[in-house]
Amino acid sequence: MSGQQGPTLIASVRRAFRLMEAVGAHDGGVPAKQLARETGLAPGTAYHLLRTMVHDGYLRRLEDGTFVLGEKLGALHAGSRDQAALSRVRPTLTELRDGLSAAAYLTLYEEGEIRVAEIVDGPKAPRVDLWVGFEDAGHATALGKSVLRELDADARADYLSRHVLNDLTPRTVTRRAELLRRLDASPRGPAVTDVEEYRLGTACVAVPVRRGDTVGSLGISVDVSRTACLDDAVARLLDTAERVSRGLSLTI
Structure with missing residues (x-):
């Protein structure tokens, strides 16, 4: 089981990084569908990762449903x-x-x-x-x-x-x-x-x-x-x- 879990977790981390890079490439908010398309992720996978990263503070979801980088990334950068x-x-x-x-x-x-x-x-x-x-x-x-x-x-x-x-x-x-x-x-x-x-x-x-x-x-x-x-x-x-x-x- 551990042998299967490791590669799966690594892949999830890589997908999350790809999403954060895609969000950071836009000056304003960017919708989930566009992020899925730009990263090559399935929409369901993108939505799940986006919700997780919003919950953890790495991304922020605006009122119009688009995503921007969250405060936690700013703290990490500082x-x-x-x-x-x-x-x-x-x-x-x-x-x-x-x-x-x-x-x-x-x-x-x-x-x-x-x-x-x-x-x-x-x-x-x-x-x-x-x-x-x-x-x-x-x-x-x-x-x-x-x-x-x-x-x-x-x-x-x-x-x-x-x-x-x-x-x-x-x-x-x-x-x-x-x-x-x-x-x-x-x-x-x-x-x-x-x-x-x-x-x-x-x-x-x-x-x-x-x-x-x-x-x-x-x-x-x-x-x-x-x-x-x-x-x-x-x-x-x-x-x-x-x-x-x-x-x-x-x-x-």
Whole structure:
């Protein structure tokens, strides 16, 4: 039975791809009969596959009965662009890790949340144990605070209105007024640090990056015994952040 099912499923996948290609070749909606004719599929087969792909979001059926590409394909395309962008900057993050002997982190502010886009670590540069997700710890991490510092007042207020400033360690800043004061008075210029605010035993420094209009941050983490090296790391981080921003913003 499995020997017969495999080729049948493969053939169905191929037919579905042919239908999506045919739909994509038309600027406006295209009727099922025309799609069956253009793909060489029997009308019944075409109708069945079209209904399935509409149900799954790969196609959309308009009110006039014609078909266009669905939102899920757009999401997949956007995801592939994001993967391509990350692949372009990953070697740069690796250089940063090796040059500073520290794990390198990249975050992006997407849909109102600070999200980790990439971590490059290694045996000699272990990553921080992310025991609390970044979406709930932006106030306690250098990476999160770097993003918050770059947001305009409205976007920053919106973020803080939706997130509790949880007490993660005895050094975590949990008062909004104090957090804002520190963000605006960081002594390292564009760089922001956290020393045991997210996790005891760990210090971090981060600088801003951008992917087009999207704000993000680039940072490193080290054992707290190496906190003194963070000042020397800022210049390298800023240079690397420029390269990362260019790589993320490429549209090809």
